[in-house]
């Protein structure tokens with residue numbers, strides 16, 4: 065019996081964004097990482113191939129994170145107190161990108177120094193996050209943007225409270241912004257418009273739709289991502305940016321990942337459970353259209369890369 | 379796919395005789411399309427039309443339910459490709475596969491059967507056992523039935539041993555996995571005889587559609603599809619195509635739930651491909667490894683994806699007593715979002731410490747979401763306190779706020795001047811330590 069599968073022919077497509085500048089582009093990265101460009105819902109090869117595979121970033125911190133799960137501390141060991149060494153190790157275990165998260169203890173000087181040392185230690189394109197408080201983010205990210213002019217790093221988090229400052233710094237220095245909104249299609253569109261209205265080229269904006277961990281609201285982010293992707297394919301120009309998500313940060317906040325003792329026996333082995341928590345959070349987001357996944361554990365990185373390479377074959 | 383009013387109208391006599399109680403056939407057709415009347419109200423509809431209308435009313439993906447003593451696992455009856463369009467209805471049944479040749483099969487089945495994990499107040503379980511016929515299947519079924527009464531999937535190719543096993547399962551609805559083009563007729567007959575559902579397997583969707591047609595022609599309706607495929611990309615594409623054909627093209631030959639064997643591509647892929655199967659349309663999922671550290675997150679993923687997007691899971695606002703609180707126990711404040719409530723309640727309960735947990739009506743939102751949305755502010759909290767009888771129950775009027783909304787403490791002190799307002803830790807995990815150190 066012949067079977068005629070209905071195919072979606074979308075008028076729109078997702079933009080491509082190229083992260084990191086090579087020497088010929090005025091930076092120092094070994095190569096750029098290109099994400100986006102999709103013309104179908106995720107991995108539907110019977111409609112069209114997926115042009116770029118999603119990139120995996122490993123999140124490292126400028127200062128040793130004292131509150132991270134012991135499972136992570138065990139995986140990374142001493143490099144956790146040495147950001148450049150940590151970045152190098154992340155590159156060795158297969159990361160495509162590095163996320164360097166600054167902390168509230170950083171000063172503009174320490175932040176710039178740390179960013180430069182990470183750029184020197186690893187050849188991967190870099191994403192730099194402020195500590196997540198709008199004022200402090202501005203204070204740190206502006207000098208970082210200036211000190212890395214031409215490297216095409218990503219500056220995050222750029223949200224409604226501070227987008228003007230971050231976008232201006234990114235525009236002046238040839239960088240990219242990570243535009244974050246709390247799990248809402250309309251807020252995401254609005255911020256995207258505000259950022260582009262400042263004159264930011266559209267191939268230098270990433271959308272961060274906000275991630276919830278497995279068991280702690282993943283379904284909200286999952287559906288917002290599907291809705292954003294569908295809208296982009298339907299031709300809505302404000303939802304066509306590649307999406308960056310943070311399953312590592314969210315999954316490792318959960319009790320399931322953080323706590324090994326005094327938990328129900330049905331939770332199973334701590335370290336395996338923690339890695340599965342991050343892995344499953346990430347896989348669900350791969351299926352809903354993530355273009356960049358920021359992870360924390362090297363084992364999760366391997367798992368997610370395996371899944372992506374299988375999804376890219378068909 | 380449901381027919382439109384106009385399509386239904388074409389199947390009616392079009393005489394406008396009014397016997398149905400409506401002025402015209404078209405008016406009646408519109409009511410039928412809206413499912414507000416029954417077709418039987420028209421005495422003149424032809425048999426042929428009746429058949430077509432009945433077919434169109436059938437769900438595009440047939441509901442299959444596996445049953446055993448007191449248990450039921452349902453798959454099918456889905457209506458959308460993306461959960462935000464409506465919701466996903468029937469959570470995929472998750473089964474553990476054991477081998478008939480395994481001497482410990484009864485004990486392993488017992489372990490899987492009794493596995494239970496609590497997530498936001500619900501006990502989550504595996505749904506049943508799949509038994510592989512690599513040795514005496516009937517003996518294995520008997521052994522499993524000594525420790526588990528949950529529904530079964532019988533995995534085998536030969537009708538003989540399957541028949542022996544099925545005769546032990548009178549009154550149940552099991553699933554036979556699987557028939558292909560080489561053994562279709564004997565397997566269909568077996569399934570019919572024992573009222574079992576039958577999984578069909580073929581290399582392509584075309585061949586699979588042929589098989590379902592043939593099985594139906596031979597009188598079997600309860601079918602399940604193994605879509606084949608050798609990697610996650612392949613499987614995702616096939617699952618999407620089958621679902622789309624059923625929902626968008628009303629293509630009956632593939633309008634059945636699917637079964638996915640997560641261990642088929644090696645144990646390294648089991649977690650990854652099972653997770654994909656949960657989010658992408660599987661009806662039944664068979665695992666080969668019993669590993670609580672994987673089963674727990676898989677069961678939670680299934681709950682999350684199958685939550686109705688229109689209704690966040692909430693708990694009843696009010697005062698909850700944890701570990702028999704006394705008048706000098708503290709009052710903890712939180713919101714009525716299920717995940718939030720249970721994060722806090724489980725933590726305090728597990729620590730053995732006593733508390734009054736005041737759950738405010740924050741329209742089912744988490745602490746920060748509700749705060750950002752103006753549903754969890756000092757006014758609302760004060761109102762909940764005053765509306766409860768806590769004032770009479772406690773001797774020490776101490777109210778502990780979630781650390782994330784520390785900013786509310788000043789205003790709340792004004793609203794509740796006779797209460798001592800304390801700011802707790804940000805995460806519930808740290809509550810027991812806080813209660814021991816800071817509250818005594």
Ligand code: B12
Nearest residue numbers: 246247281712718743744745746747750751780802805806
């Ligand atoms: C899922 C989610 C949503 C879902 C809602 C889910 C729900 N039913 O609540 C949706 C998508 C609907 C949503 C909407 C919004 N959201 Co929202 N959302 C989230 C998200 C991703 C997770 C929240 C969650 O479920 N956490 C899990 C629960 C268990 O956490 P919790 O309630 O805080 O409980 C913990 C602690 O507080 C503590 N605790 C709880 N009770 C108590 C009590 C005591 C005594 C103590 C000591 C501790 C304690 O224990 C728990 C576990 O540790 C967060 C970001 C994030 N990743 O955290 C944003 C977030 C909360 N949202 C945010 C915002 C702004 C919004 C919106 C206003 C955006 C908008 N305008 O649309 C709306 C508001 C809703 C509306 N107007 O309808 C912001 C809040 C920012 C801020 N600080 O003000 C956040 C932080 C995202 C961000 N970074 O910007 N959101």
Ligand code: SF4
Nearest residue numbers: 394395396398403420
């Ligand atoms: S009873 Fe049947 S034929 Fe008569 S008006 Fe109603 S629908 Fe038409």
